[in-house]
Amino acid sequence: MPHEVQSLALPVASQGCEDMPHGSCFQSVRTMGRIANSPYRSGRSRYRRPDTLNVGPPSTGSSRLGVSDMPAIYGIQNGLDLDNLEVTTDDEINTYLTYARTGSHESAYGQRLVRGPLDPGPHYDLSANSLWLYTRPDFAKLQGRVLRGWGSLGIDSRIVTGSSAANLHTYINQAWETGVENCTRGLQVRGFTKAQLMEVIMHAQMSAGMRGLQVVARAIGIILGDYVEHDIKPDWPEGWAPDMDAFYCGLDPSTMELTPQDLTNIEGWYERTVGWQPPRIRFLAKHEPITLKTWRAKWEGVFRGALPKQMMPYLSLRHNTVSGNPAGLKEAALLAKAWGVSDAIIVNTIVQGAYYFCGPERMDMAEEVLADVL
Numbered sequence: 001m002p003h004e005v006q007s008l009a010l011p012v013a014s015q016g017c018e019d020m021p022h023g024s025c026f027q028s029v030r031t032m033g034r035i036a037n038s039p040y041r042s043g044r045s046r047y048r049r050p051d052t053l054n055v056g057p058p059s060t061g062s063s064r065l066g067v068s069d070m071p072a073i074y075g076i077q078n079g080l081d082l083d084n085l086e087v088t089t090d091d092e093i094n095t096y097l098t099y100a101r102t103g104s105h106e107s108a109y110g111q112r113l114v115r116g117p118l119d120p121g122p123h124y125d126l127s128a129n130s131l132w133l134y135t136r137p138d139f140a141k142l143q144g145r146v147l148r149g150w151g152s153l154g155i156d157s158r159i160v161t162g163s164s165a166a167n168l169h170t171y172i173n174q175a176w177e178t179g180v181e182n183c184t185r186g187l188q189v190r191g192f193t194k195a196q197l198m199e200v201i202m203h204a205q206m207s208a209g210m211r212g213l214q215v216v217a218r219a220i221g222i223i224l225g226d227y228v229e230h231d232i233k234p235d236w237p238e239g240w241a242p243d244m245d246a247f248y249c250g251l252d253p254s255t256m257e258l259t260p261q262d263l264t265n266i267e268g269w270y271e272r273t274v275g276w277q278p279p280r281i282r283f284l285a286k287h288e289p290i291t292l293k294t295w296r297a298k299w300e301g302v303f304r305g306a307l308p309k310q311m312m313p314y315l316s317l318r319h320n321t322v323s324g325n326p327a328g329l330k331e332a333a334l335l336a337k338a339w340g341v342s343d344a345i346i347v348n349t350i351v352q353g354a355y356y357f358c359g360p361e362r363m364d365m366a367e368e369v370l371a372d373v374l
Contacts, residue, residue, distance in 0.1 A: 074144070074145050074148045075148070077106060077144045077147065077148060078095070078096045078099045078106055078144070079091075079092050079093075079094075079095025079096040079098075079099065080092050080095075080096055080137075080140070080141055080144055081141075082141050082144045082145050082148060084141075085138040085141055085142070086138075088133070088137035088138070088141070092137075093133045093134070093137070096129065096133065097126060097129065097130065097133070100123070100125045100126045100129055101123070101126060103121050103185070103186070103189075121181065121182040121185040121186065122178050122181050122182050122185075124178045124179075124182065125182075146355065150348065150351075150352075153344065153348065154344075155344050155345060155348055156237040156238065156342075156345070157235075158235035158236055158237050158238075159237055159345055159348075159349075160235070161187070161190050161192070161234045161235055161236065162236070162237075162310075162311060162314050162349075163349065163352065164183055164186050164187050164190070165183070165187060165192075165200045165311065165315065166314065166315055166317075166318040166349060166352075166353070167179065167183050167356075168180060168183035168184065168187065168200055168201075168204070169200055169203060169204045169315050169318060169319060170318060170319065170322055170353070170356075170357060171183060172201065172204035172205075172208050172212045172215055172216060173204055173207055173208045173212060173319065173322070173323075174357075175208075175211060175212070175215045176215075177215055177218055177219035178219075180215060180216060180219035180220060181219045181220055181223070184197065184219070184220045184223060185223075187234075188223075188227070188228065188229075188230065189230065190232075190234050190235070191229075191230050191232035191233050191234045192234055193229050193306060194224065194227045194229060195304065195306035196234070196306040196307050197224075197227070198306075199302060199303050199304065199306050199307045199311075200307070200311075200315065201213075201216055202302045203302050203303075203311075203312070203315050203316075204315075204319075206298070206299070206302065207319060207323070236308050236310075237310075237341075237342070237345065239310075239340050240308035240309075240310045240311075240340075241308050241309070242303070242305045242306065242307065242308055242309060243308075243309045244303065244304070244305050244309075246273075246309050246339065247299075247300045247303065247309070247312075248300055249265045249266050249268070249269035249296065249300070250262075250265040250269075251265065251266075251293060251296065251297055251300075256290060256293070256294070257289070257290060257293070258285070258289035258290055258292055258293040262293055263285055263289070263292075266281060266292070266296055267281065273335065273338050274331065274334035274335050274338055275334065276330070276331070276334055278327055278331050279327060280327075309339055310336065310339050310340060310341050312335070312339075313332045313333075313335040313336035313339060313341065314336060314341060314345070314349060316328065316331070316332035316335070317329065317332040317333060317336060317346060317349050317350055317353070318349050318350075318352070318353045319332075319353075320332055321349075321350045321353035321354055321358070321362060321365075321366070322353045322354075322357045322358060322362075324358070324362065324365060326365055326368070326369045329350075329365065329366070329369050329370070330369050330370065330373065333346055333369075333370055333373045333374070334373060337373070343374050346374065347374065350363075350366050350370075351363070354366070
């Protein structure tokens, strides 16, 4: 059965359209990956496109519904009608890309914070989103449905600040400079102080090493040099607050060596806090005890009291999901629960890490590792 193009009213092309860049006045509707031309009303453009661009299979079966028949389940998100996979109009695409241009997309938790057209970030999402909006808009809308689903879970929307910080952490580890800059700009608008930003960066350095620091230097070195702190405070879930005493196990600062009391204190901290000993404690205590002590001291020194203590395991949840580390994921989940992070937030950051960076198969590890934790 042939795929039908909805008949939509289209604006009159502006005078001088033929002198504009390729495609800038191309009027069309996009239907499941197919683009159907409409005639220009003010002269003929020198640029021509084929009548249809076949990208995906034609729609078949009962999924073909008229626009007026589509049930309103997901609604409109950033200008896109998520309930209609069959038809995507230029108005939908233009609205979505305007939000991208001004850095004001609605978050998965329903928040919309406008950065403004002069400082929206690196604009990567203009080109990235243009790719599928102009070729497979149906698939872009399916992504929107996932985000809408997250928003329906009732998770404390204030976690969006932590989620942005987790994205920054992942981008540092993946050495994606554009993502580092984009997340930094977003966190800055949300009220992140320079001290809070640096605690996220130091947490990421624990796994990204010197390469990670060089990525940060290239991406936001200039921004850090004259970092502007806004007169607002970041939102955090209820109960999230700094608490440096919770980190310290009681290492002996008078010697570099791991003393018997140091080892007792490290093991005791894990037993009291999470009720589990990561295998690396035994390994390092046996084979390289001095590194066990200095590494533990570095872990304790990541935060300096700027971020809520809950951000330590929260960032580790994301990182160990993306890196595929079962023991690290278990430790992060146990510590998160011990420090008051809800199961819903624990699960959602794991899901987001898998969704954006790994794929659904990574959730198999989560089930295997956390079945007895959550």
